[in-house]
Amino acid sequence: MIETAARHDETDAHYKVPDVAGYAEVPHEEKVRLFEQVKGDFRFGDYLYGCYECGICVAACPSAKFYDFSPRRVAQAAAREDVDLIYQQMQEDIWECSQCFSCLRCPRGNNPGGIITIMREVAVNNGLASAKQALVGYSRIIYKIMSSGTQVSPDMLRSDAFPDWGPETADVADNLDLWRRALPAETMHTTSTGWSVADKTLVELYLIWLETGALDMIADVDSGLHSILLELMEERLEEEGIQL
Amino acid sequence: MTIPIGALRRQKAATEPVTDRRSLEDPRAELLELERQGELIVQKIDREAVTVSTKYGREKRIQKSHLWHHKSCGQCGHIPGYSTSIFWVMRHLGYDYHDPSDQTSCTAWNYYASATSNAAAQAAVAVRNFAAAYESGYFPLIHCGTSYGHYKEVREELIGHPELRAQVRDIMAKLGKPLVLPEEIVHYSEWFHALRDEIAAKQVRDMSGIVVTVHPACHYYKLVEGDAIYDPDIYGGQRTAVVTGLAQALGAEVRNYSTWFDCCGFGFRHILVQRDFTRSFATLRKIEVMKEEANPDVVLTHDTGCVTTLDKSQFAARAHERNVGLAVLSEAQFAALAMGAHPYRVCQLHWHSADYRPLLEKLGIDWEKAWEEFQSDLRRLESGEKRYLDWDDVDA
Ligand code: SF4
Numbered sequence: 001m002i003e004t005a006a007r008h009d010e011t012d013a014h015y016k017v018p019d020v021a022g023y024a025e026v027p028h029e030e031k032v033r034l035f036e037q038v039k040g041d042f043r044f045g046d047y048l049y050g051c052y053e054c055g056i057c058v059a060a061c062p063s064a065k066f067y068d069f070s071p072r073r074v075a076q077a078a079a080r081e082d083v084d085l086i087y088q089q090m091q092e093d094i095w096e097c098s099q100c101f102s103c104l105r106c107p108r109g110n111n112p113g114g115i116i117t118i119m120r121e122v123a124v125n126n127g128l129a130s131a132k133q134a135l136v137g138y139s140r141i142i143y144k145i146m147s148s149g150t151q152v153s154p155d156m157l158r159s160d161a162f163p164d165w166g167p168e169t170a171d172v173a174d175n176l177d178l179w180r181r182a183l184p185a186e187t188m189h190t191t192s193t194g195w196s197v198a199d200k201t202l203v204e205l206y207l208i209w210l211e212t213g214a215l216d217m218i219a220d221v222d223s224g225l226h227s228i229l230l231e232l233m234e235e236r237l238e239e240e241g242i243q244l
Numbered sequence: 245m246t247i248p249i250g251a252l253r254r255q256k257a258a259t260e261p262v263t264d265r266r267s268l269e270d271p272r273a274e275l276l277e278l279e280r281q282g283e284l285i286v287q288k289i290d291r292e293a294v295t296v297s298t299k300y301g302r303e304k305r306i307q308k309s310h311l312w313h314h315k316s317c318g319q320c321g322h323i324p325g326y327s328t329s330i331f332w333v334m335r336h337l338g339y340d341y342h343d344p345s346d347q348t349s350c351t352a353w354n355y356y357a358s359a360t361s362n363a364a365a366q367a368a369v370a371v372r373n374f375a376a377a378y379e380s381g382y383f384p385l386i387h388c389g390t391s392y393g394h395y396k397e398v399r400e401e402l403i404g405h406p407e408l409r410a411q412v413r414d415i416m417a418k419l420g421k422p423l424v425l426p427e428e429i430v431h432y433s434e435w436f437h438a439l440r441d442e443i444a445a446k447q448v449r450d451m452s453g454i455v456v457t458v459h460p461a462c463h464y465y466k467l468v469e470g471d472a473i474y475d476p477d478i479y480g481g482q483r484t485a486v487v488t489g490l491a492q493a494l495g496a497e498v499r500n501y502s503t504w505f506d507c508c509g510f511g512f513r514h515i516l517v518q519r520d521f522t523r524s525f526a527t528l529r530k531i532e533v534m535k536e537e538a539n540p541d542v543v544l545t546h547d548t549g550c551v552t553t554l555d556k557s558q559f560a561a562r563a564h565e566r567n568v569g570l571a572v573l574s575e576a577q578f579a580a581l582a583m584g585a586h587p588y589r590v591c592q593l594h595w596h597s598a599d600y601r602p603l604l605e606k607l608g609i610d611w612e613k614a615w616e617e618f619q620s621d622l623r624r625l626e627s628g629e630k631r632y633l634d635w636d637d638v639d640a
C-alpha cells in the first residue's frame with residue numbers, strides 16, 4: 001500500500017500547472033497505478049536504497065547543467081513514494097536525462113538514471129503525453145532498429161537531417177554508395193544498415209520483439225508505426241513457417 | 245568517551261542488509277556457479293589471454309585471437325574507419341577473427357533514447373548475439389561502449405533474477421539456442437590496452453610530439469564499474485587505464501583537463517532529436533575546456549557516441565566563434581595510424597567533421613597525396629574494375 005502524499009498546492013514553486021505544461025491532470029489513483037508499475041519492475045529494488053540528499057548525482061549530471069532537471073529529485077520522489085511528484089516527473093522531466101549514468105557515483109548505491117529508464121518505459125507503455133511528445137520525429141529510428149537490427153545506417157547521414165554537422169555530411173551523402181564499396185570489411189558495404197545482417201538473424205530478432213511484448217509497447221504512443229512493424233514481422237515469420 | 249564501534253557496526257549490519265548491486269564482486273564466479281547448477285552455459289576463453297586488473301582488483305583475462313567482432317551500428321554506419329581500424333590492427337598483429345553477419349546491434353542506443361523496449365527484450369537480444377558467437381566458436385569482442393556497458397547490466401540482471409533467466413531461456417529455446425554468456429565481457433579498448441606493447445612494437449610513425457586528451461566513455465566505466473580496467477601506474481589507479489595506457493605506450497603526451505569525468509553530451513535521444521543540448525555540452529564542457537587547459541592535437545576516446553558527439557558538435561559552434569577545432573579520433577584509429585595505416589583507405593577520416601589534417605601534418609603524413617591515392621581507388625570502383633575494395637587493396 002502506498003502512503004498517500006499530501007496533494008500539492010498548485011502554487012507550490014516545484015509544480016507547473018499541468019494544463020500549461022501540456023498534459024492532463026489525472027486522479028490520484030491513476031498516479032498510484034503508474035507508480036506501482038515503476039515499483040513493480042524487478043530492477044527497481046536494485047536501483048534505489050534511499051537518499052542522503054547529498055546532491056552528488058546532481059553535480060555529476062550533464063542534464064542538470066542545461067535543464068531544470070535533477071536526479072536527486074527523482075531519487076527522493078521515488079524513495080518517498082510521492083506519486084504526485086513522480087507523475088509530474090514522468091510528464092516533464094524524464095526525457096531530459098542523458099542516460100549517461102554518471103549519477104551511479106551516488107554514495108548510497110542508487111541508480112537515478114536507471115529509475116528514469118523504468119519511468120520512461122512506464123510512460124511509453126501507458127501512452128503518456130510526454131512519451132508521445134518525446135517520440136515525435138523519432139519513429140523512423142524505431143522502425144530502423146526494430147526492422148533491420150541496426151539502429152544507425154549510413155543513409156541517415158543527409159545534410160537536411162544533420163545540417164549542423166558541417167559540409168562533410170553532404171560529402172558522405174553524395175558519395176555514399178561509392179565510399180561504402182571502398183570499405184575493406186566485407187560486411188560493411190551496406191547503405192541502409194550498419195552492416196549486412198543475415199536473414200535468419202532478423203527472423204530471430206522479430207521473434208524476440210514479439211515474444212517479449214517490446215513491439216506492443218509502442219501500440220499506444222504510435223499506433224501507425226506499430227501496425228506497419230507488426231505486419232512486416234508477421235509476414236516474414238509466416239514465410240518462414242513460424243507460428244506465434 | 246569510547247566510541248562503541250562494534251555496536252554501531254552491528255546496528256548498521258542489521259539495518260542495511262542489502263548488497264550494492266551496481267557491480268557484482270566477481271560476475272565470472274557467479275556465472276560458473278550458475279553453469280554448475282545447469283542454469284546456463286559459459287563460453288570459456290580458449291586461446292592465449294592477457295591478464296589485466298579491474299577497478300577493485302579482480303583479474304580479468306583478455307583473449308588475444310579467434311575473436312567474434314560484435315560490431316557497433318554507430319561506428320559501422322557513421323564512422324566506418326573506427327571499425328576498419330580495429331580489424332586492421334588485429335590483422336597486422338596476426339590474430340584471426342570472425343566478422344559475422346549473424347549479429348544484430350545491442351539495440352541499447354534506441355532503448356536509452358526512447359525506452360521502447362523492456363528488460364526481457366534487451367536481455368534476449370544480448371543472449372541471442374552471445375549464442376551466435378558461441379555457435380561460431382569465436383569469443384565475443386564488443387566494439388561499442390554502450391553495448392559493452394549494457395551487456396554487463398544484462399549479465400548482472402540475469403545473474404540476480406532467476407525469473408528473467410527463465411524467461412530468456414524460454415525465448416532462446418524457441419530460437420533453438422542455449423542461454424549462454426561469455427566468461428568475460430570484453431570491450432575492444434580492453435584488447436587494445438592489453439596488447440598495447442605489441443601494438444607499440446609495430447609502430448612506424450613517431451607519436452612523441454603529439455599531445456592528447458582522453459575522454460573516458462561513461463558506459464565503459466560508469467555502468468557496472470567494477471569490470472573496467474584500472475592500473476595503479478596510470479592516474480594512480482583513480483581513472484580507467486584504457487586509452488591513456490595505449491596513447492602513452494605509443495609515446496604520445498597525455499594531458500589532463502578538469503572536466504574529464506563529464507559525459508560527452510551524446511544523450512542518446514538528444515544527439516538525434518535535441519541536439520542543441522548535445523552541441524552545447526560537448527563544446528562548452530569538453531572541447532573548450534580541453535583547448536583552454538591542455539591544448540591538445542587530438543582528443544582520443546573509445547566509444548561510438550563519444551567520437552560522434554565530440555567530432556560533429558564543433559561545426560555549429562564555430563559559427564558562434566567558440567574556441568573549438570580539435571581532431572577527434574578513436575584510439576583504434578590513432579593506433580592504426582601509428583602502425584602505418586592509410587588515413588583514408590583504413591582510418592576513413594573523410595567521414596569525420598572536425599579538422600584532422602593538422603594532426604596528420606604533425607605526424608608527417610602528406611594528406612593531399614593520401615587523398616589522391618584514395619581517389620585512384622575510387623576510380624577503380626567507378627570504372628568497374630572492381631566492385632569492392634578489400635584488405636589487400638588498402639595495404640597496397
Ligand atoms: S543518467 Fe540521467 S540523471 Fe543520471 S547523471 Fe546521466 S543525465 Fe543525469
Ligand code: SF4
Pocket residue numbers: 050051052053054055056057058071072075105106107108109110112
Ligand atoms: S547521490 Fe544518491 S544519495 Fe546523493 S542525492 Fe543523489 S540519489 Fe540521493
